[in-house]
Amino acid sequence: MTSKIIYNTDWAKENISMPELLRWFGHEPVRSSQRGNEYWYISPFRYEKEPSFHTSYLGGKWIWNDFGRGDVQGNGTVIGFMQLHENVDVKGALQLLKNMFPNRGQAVSLEALRLMPLFKNVELIEPNIFSSEGSERLVIQNIKEGIQNRALIGYLAGDRKIDHKLAKRYLRTIQYENTETGQRYHTLGFVNESGDYECRDKYFKGILKSPSATDRKAAKDISYIPGNDQSRVAVFEGFMDFLTVLTIKKTEVLPVDVIVLNMVNMRKRALDFIRSFTYEQIYTFFDNDRAGEKTTQLFAEELGDRVLPQNHLYRGFKDYNHYLQKGYF
Template sequence: MSPIISYNAQWAKENISLPDLLSAFGHDPVSVTKHGYEYWYNSPFRYEKEPSFHTSYLGGKWIWNDFGRGDVQGNGNVIGFLQLHENVTVSEALQILRNLFPHKGQGVLWSKVNKLPLFQDISLSQKELGAAPAENNLEVTKVREQVWDKSLIGYLAGERSIDYQLALKYLKHISYTNKKTGKTYQTLGFENESGDYECRDKFFKGILKSPNAEDRNTAKDISYIPGSEKNSVAVFEGFMDFLTVLTLKKVPVLPVDVIVLNMVNMRRRAIDFIKQSNYEHIYTFFDNDQSGEKTTTFFKEELGQGVKPQNHLYQEFKDYNQYLQARKG
């Protein structure tokens, strides 16, 4: 029987390179030293001109330090980085890593799997030997304006409690193929300002490059939806929270302009975008966690008293969509 990979925390620490992960999210190093074992970056968590984010290969694993942060979360391993970067749990971080790097790591025989620690908690998959890095394997083959797949609609309406009839105006049906396996998958795509797609479904969370973008890497970016009231803007961390507001208000469009960060380290990009307009009111819908609090503070420092946080509306929950799910549950 073919070897299999156990996608657990030990697998992530031993097999996933932080430079590879940073590259997958569009972060390029400012300098590389010690024969490729030490990298310096402009921080992925804020805007800066001098690099303060450092990662190195030490003790058989990649570790990182963000010397510009003033909290205890300013260092760690690959899982800790992904938790902070994407605001996810450990299990969600492992799922993202599995999607990005399904062929990294040494497989073991099935007969030995039951001897692994915490066997009941690990995720297993057949290993394809000699595969290329996963970030180069996923290719969008078709983009449809209308979402037709029942499982995708079920994910929106069921797991996310979103009114899919309102949401589908903003989503595209993305078909993509793993070039190494030949398998094709369906996912929901939310277009960003660079033309690429923030994608979500029950099993996949990531960004896929537009088939029209041939001469560049995948681009993380904000999304902008114009409204009729040009004196106000609503800013969301992710598009599910934006769709949550539409569901709660039972409206197909918001009267104000909308900006979706798509990831918290796009906050500098969003603020620069906002500064080009004359908004009197800036309504923020950030998560009720440390990263959300820091992002709110950053907006207030940069944009002043026009910033009006709305996270009190879902104060018992991490984000607005969790509140919606609990309300409908």
């Protein structure tokens, strides 16, 4: 009989490593120790050129310190990182981690295996980035156009500072069920090119498979919104940044084409998609962190001087939505 996983702070400490959590958000180490238990990163919390974010495996757990901030939230734990990165409390951090790593605790992670001498020279296969871990147990029950739930409106307008009246054109209210527990929840859905839904609310961040897709897993993909002016395209890292621009400009539509990566690992998919058009100008709105910087650089290398980075508009902030949340417009 399989024992039930208890999702608490001990579960997070024992089953989730800082390197894999940072990789989930698109951050890769700048340098690491030979033993593989110490890493330096460009800080996930601001723009910088020299790495000041440090994480190491000490005393049976991963800890971190952001020396550029001069302080640490949550004593540098996985939970503390999620609190600071996602602006949630301990309960919210645990709920997000539970949805990001739902089956963790039932098996040894790849990160842990790689640290074991037995597996030092063995090639370990990474999970498919197009599928969401554990997403098969989360099943969509109902989809409604617009935003039909007060809690979701509160999340958009209160936490994200997004004008929900402008955003409703692009979002769906999704009711889904956890088939293991029978519990049902509501979340915001943003459709991608595979027909599945990139979902977000205060306690959930993931992807849910379209009810019409019965023969495959949920597919991570970009989203495309055509505009009237197809000589130009705006490329966003996440859909909250796209909705931020609508809120700042006080408009329901942008005149140009829009592409949302939905995940920095979709950058090559986005590049291939862009090459199928003849865009004269490509505006990029990527995060002010190491992953965003690398993505901007890749776009410039692949697409040349047509690429016009816009991250200077929110310099000093992680992304455009963070800038909006702080009221700097």
